Structure formats: structure tokens, C-alpha cells
Amino acid sequence: MSNQLRFRSGQVHLHKVRVNSATVIEAGDMLFLDIDDAKPASSFTWTTDLPTTQSNFAAKFLGIAHQQSKSGDTDDISVDVSPTSIYEFDVAAGTYEVGDLLNGDESTIKLMNQQLEAVASGTLAIARAAEYKAASSTLLRVMFASAFFTGSANTNAAIG
Numbered sequence: 001m002s003n004q005l006r007f008r009s010g011q012v013h014l015h016k017v018r019v020n021s022a023t024v025i026e027a028g029d030m031l032f033l034d035i036d037d038a039k040p041a042s043s044f045t046w047t048t049d050l051p052t053t054q055s056n057f058a059a060k061f062l063g064i065a066h067q068q069s070k071s072g073d074t075d076d077i078s079v080d081v082s083p084t085s086i087y088e089f090d091v092a093a094g095t096y097e098v099g100d101l102l103n104g105d106e107s108t109i110k111l112m113n114q115q116l117e118a119v120a121s122g123t124l125a126i127a128r129a130a131e132y133k134a135a136s137s138t139l140l141r142v143m144f145a146s147a148f149f150t151g152s153a154n155t156n157a158a159i160g
Helices: 050-060
Strands: 007-010 012-016 030-033 037-040 063-064 077-080 086-097 101-106 110-116 127-129 132-143
Touching: 007 101, 012 063, 030 050, 030 110, 037 063, 050 101, 050 110, 063 132, 086 101
Parallel strands: 086 110
Antiparallel strands: 007 086, 012 077, 030 037, 030 063, 063 077, 086 132, 101 110, 101 127, 127 132
16 A cells, blocks of 8 residues: 555545655655654654554554655645544454554564554554454554544543
């Protein structure tokens, strides 16, 4: 799925966010808010191990990029923060139940921009499976939970 935005259904809530001119973002990337600008998951700082990194990423998870930003670009981009949008995403091979918890998969101590894997708890999750897969699959429909949308299920989304 790399470098593709696979929006399937649901209500989209687009926010315009700043991107540093040196940051490269593809439509469909999972993004986090780094102080005042969006960055792709692969730029997130690795901490100790995968679960710790995923938990920290969940606390800063912004949403899904709807626009690309090439190196040198200075325009803001649109990011979907909606918990009701459904996207088709690459996932680690496995079977999935509706509601299974997911976060970014890793490759060489770095989160991947457009691939998810199952996680054990809600504090690690940024997404839920939106469909059932009885046979091992590497493609899954999912709903995301932004830490910056108070209507999402992300435990970090509360104000106050």
C-alpha cells in the first residue's frame, strides 16, 4: 500500500497542519505532532522497545495525511483526525476480529508510515480493525483514534 491513500468510507475531519520544509510526507502516512508540525511515523523517536515506542506514539498520534509534502514544500497539509473514517491499511500477516487494537508496525527499530500490527492494550493503540479476517491477511480496513480529536477513543484525547 505504500504511498497510497486508501480511504474507504466514513466522515472525514480534515485539519490543516504545518510541515517543516525538510519533512517528506506521502498521502496515507500515519502522522504525529512534533511540537508544532506534523511528521510521519518513521520519524518518531524509538524508545527502549516496540511497546514503549508505540505507547509514546499513541500519545502524539495526529491522524492520516490526505496530502503529500515533498522536501522543500512549505504549505500546510490536510490531515484526517476523524475516528469514523475507514481506511484500508497494510497489516502484519494475521487473522483479525472487528475491534482488534493496532498501532504502527516496526522495521529496524523504526515505526513504518503505512503499516499496522496488532497490539495488546488500549494504551498502545491508535486504530481498531473495522472488519473480520478469518484467513491470514495483510490488508485490513481500520478506524483511527487521534490524540487530537476529543471524540476519539484515544486515551490521550481528553482535554484537561
